[in-house]
Amino acid sequence: MIKEDFFARKEPVKELAVWQGVPVLDMGLTTRCAWASGKNLVKQVIQSRGEVAFGEIWVGESPLVSLDLCLDDPFRLHAPVVEKLAEGELHHFTDLGFSVGLFHALPAARAMPTQLLLATSETGPVASVYRSFLHTVQTAGEIRAFGFGETDFLWGWTSVILPPLSDDIVLTEQRVQVAAKMGSVCGFWLRAGQDKTIQKCLASLSERAEIRLHNLVSSNTFVRGVLRETELRQALNLT
Amino acid sequence: MPKNSALMLNRNAREILEQKVIPFADELGVKILHLPGGSTVIDMGIHCRGGFVAARHFVEACLGGLGALTYGKIKLKTHWVPSVRVMLTEPAIAIMSAFIASYRVPWKGHLVSLSGPGRCIKDRPEDDHFAHAISYYEPEVQEAVFCIQTTDLPDEELAGELCRKTGVPPEGMFIVAAPTGCVVGAVQVCARNVEQALPTLVDRGFPLGNVVEAYGVTPVVSITDAEEIAYGRVNDCLIYGQVSTLYVRCEDEEITQILEEIPFSKNRDVYGLPFQELFARCENDWVKVPRDWDAPCRLVFMNLKTGNTFSTGSIGYDTLQQSFMGKDGFVV
Numbered sequence: 001m002i003k004e005d006f007f008a009r010k011e012p013v014k015e016l017a018v019w020q021g022v023p024v025l026d027m028g029l030t031t032r033c034a035w036a037s038g039k040n041l042v043k044q045v046i047q048s049r050g051e052v053a054f055g056e057i058w059v060g061e062s063p064l065v066s067l068d069l070c071l072d073d074p075f076r077l078h079a080p081v082v083e084k085l086a087e088g089e090l091h092h093f094t095d096l097g098f099s100v101g102l103f104h105a106l107p108a109a110r111a112m113p114t115q116l117l118l119a120t121s122e123t124g125p126v127a128s129v130y131r132s133f134l135h136t137v138q139t140a141g142e143i144r145a146f147g148f149g150e151t152d153f154l155w156g157w158t159s160v161i162l163p164p165l166s167d168d169i170v171l172t173e174q175r176v177q178v179a180a181k182m183g184s185v186c187g188f189w190l191r192a193g194q195d196k197t198i199q200k201c202l203a204s205l206s207e208r209a210e211i212r213l214h215n216l217v218s219s220n221t222f223v224r225g226v227l228r229e230t231e232l233r234q235a236l237n238l239t
Numbered sequence: 240m241p242k243n244s245a246l247m248l249n250r251n252a253r254e255i256l257e258q259k260v261i262p263f264a265d266e267l268g269v270k271i272l273h274l275p276g277g278s279t280v281i282d283m284g285i286h287c288r289g290g291f292v293a294a295r296h297f298v299e300a301c302l303g304g305l306g307a308l309t310y311g312k313i314k315l316k317t318h319w320v321p322s323v324r325v326m327l328t329e330p331a332i333a334i335m336s337a338f339i340a341s342y343r344v345p346w347k348g349h350l351v352s353l354s355g356p357g358r359c360i361k362d363r364p365e366d367d368h369f370a371h372a373i374s375y376y377e378p379e380v381q382e383a384v385f386c387i388q389t390t391d392l393p394d395e396e397l398a399g400e401l402c403r404k405t406g407v408p409p410e411g412m413f414i415v416a417a418p419t420g421c422v423v424g425a426v427q428v429c430a431r432n433v434e435q436a437l438p439t440l441v442d443r444g445f446p447l448g449n450v451v452e453a454y455g456v457t458p459v460v461s462i463t464d465a466e467e468i469a470y471g472r473v474n475d476c477l478i479y480g481q482v483s484t485l486y487v488r489c490e491d492e493e494i495t496q497i498l499e500e501i502p503f504s505k506n507r508d509v510y511g512l513p514f515q516e517l518f519a520r521c522e523n524d525w526v527k528v529p530r531d532w533d534a535p536c537r538l539v540f541m542n543l544k545t546g547n548t549f550s551t552g553s554i555g556y557d558t559l560q561q562s563f564m565g566k567d568g569f570v571v
Contacts, residue, residue: 049266071291214462223569
């Protein structure tokens with residue numbers, strides 16, 4: 001289904017190999033798949049329960065493209081199981097039936113826990129969009145782990161910059177962390193009888209530039225941090 | 240028959256609901272109810288959670304398919320907040336014939352206001368002045384879509400009244416409902432940016448035939464379960480946060496002579512007060528709200544005829560910030 005969806009969108013995907021019966025779809029490893037494919041990948045992971053769009057966050061006079069998400073059911077966002085390989089990383093979404101491969105070269109065929117592998121360049125635009133998305137997945141997972149159940153964890157809105165691309169995987173990974181800590185805004189709507197619960201949850205979350213939790217019961221918003229434009233400009237060496 | 244009746248707002252809206260909402264109710268977090276009489280109710284937040292995607296469909300159906308809603312973001316002092324952007328085709332028809340909530344019917348012992356393209360069906364009610372501000376109507380349709388902002392689930396009484404007034408058979412009657420205190424409620428009210436501007440122009444005698452295209456952007460600062468607070472906040476977003484742009488074709492003087500009378504900021508004695516407080520002063524009754532208070536925050540005219548641009552009004556950042564944070568919220 002996912003495979004057909006990518007082909008139906010007329011994206012430059014192609015079937016690269018078959019690993020023990022599992023098709024490997026080239027989505028930017030050697031093909032020209034880029035931003036739109038990244039966006040569609042995110043849509044697949046959220047199962048169309050929300051809106052995915054590109055926006056901008058202006059840092060001085062430099063507009064940095066952001067991945068903007070309106071999430072209808074962030075409780076259901078689950079982080080992938082990550083498998084490290086010499087050629088990159090495999091991210092398995094077993095519930096969804098597919099894996100994402102972030103590679104610098106296609107690994108040898110191996111057994112897969114899913115029915116489809118979407119392979120992309122670890123430093124390319126598809127990976128950039130996907131990695132920015134994972135910041136939101138991580139924060140949603142931490143809120144769930146704190147104890148918010150499905151009926152109390154309602155919606156989310158996040159905007160995370162896509163850091164400048166680089167062919168260097170080490171620099172890319174550094175920039176991904178910069179995006180999370182200085183260039184991301186994550187907001188979630190929760191229900192808690194007491195604001196103290198919201199505040200404790202906020203304090204427990206991993207660092208993001210700005211995280212805010214809205215308590216639907218008390219109508220109050222609690223914010224930790226702010227988008228750090230000056231530091232972001234320095235960290236990304238934007239002139 | 241009016242020249243534009245082929246636009247078929249009710250058919251467009253029904254298609255949106257039948258093709259994009261009803262088959263995907265679970266993914267959208269909405270509930271579909273088939274009333275015993277045959278009408279369909281789509282609950283987008285009363286007994287379900289709804290979501291941003293459902294909210295987009297609510298707005299686009301309510302506009303009779305003559306507009307597109309997308310989400311963006313706006314910087315509110317130091318915080319980026321989500322925003323809704325509405326781009327309209329045939330703005331006068333989309334707004335005056337469909338989107339304005341000025342179709343009043345009795346329900347549960349009170350008069351309630353509905354919006355949606357059902358408003359433009361043949362014998363439009365006399366008291367829906369905005370529907371009569373333009374000539375568009377749809378004769379002899381077999382389908383109607385109405386939208387209502389309510390905490391009560393529409394029932395047979397409401398559906399029956401709407402069928403009786405429009406002449407539409409129950410199986411063609413669709414009612415979309417959401418309270419203010421949910422994401423669909425917040426988005427659909429914040430999407431009423433151009434909606435707030437056009438009636439203000441009508442009040443001042445500006446011909447809507449001059450309006451060629453339109454779009455509006457509004458921040459969605461916060462959502463809350465508390466209906467009264469939610470109601471105040473979404474209206475804060477409109478009177479202190481929305482910016483609408485109208486592409487018009489007219490003489491510049493037609494714009495300049497009314498420019499200062501348009502924005503909410505003309506109400507200097509109350510400007511800056513949260514809408515919840517303003518509404519309380521009017522005993523929470525729209526009938527008692529001064530007409531000048533239902534005014535856009537900021538309006539931009541782009542005159543195609545002369546190439547000149549005019550703007551009026553200003554964004555009330557302090558009030559929006561207050562709405563965003565709430566009474567006891569804080570930044571650490």
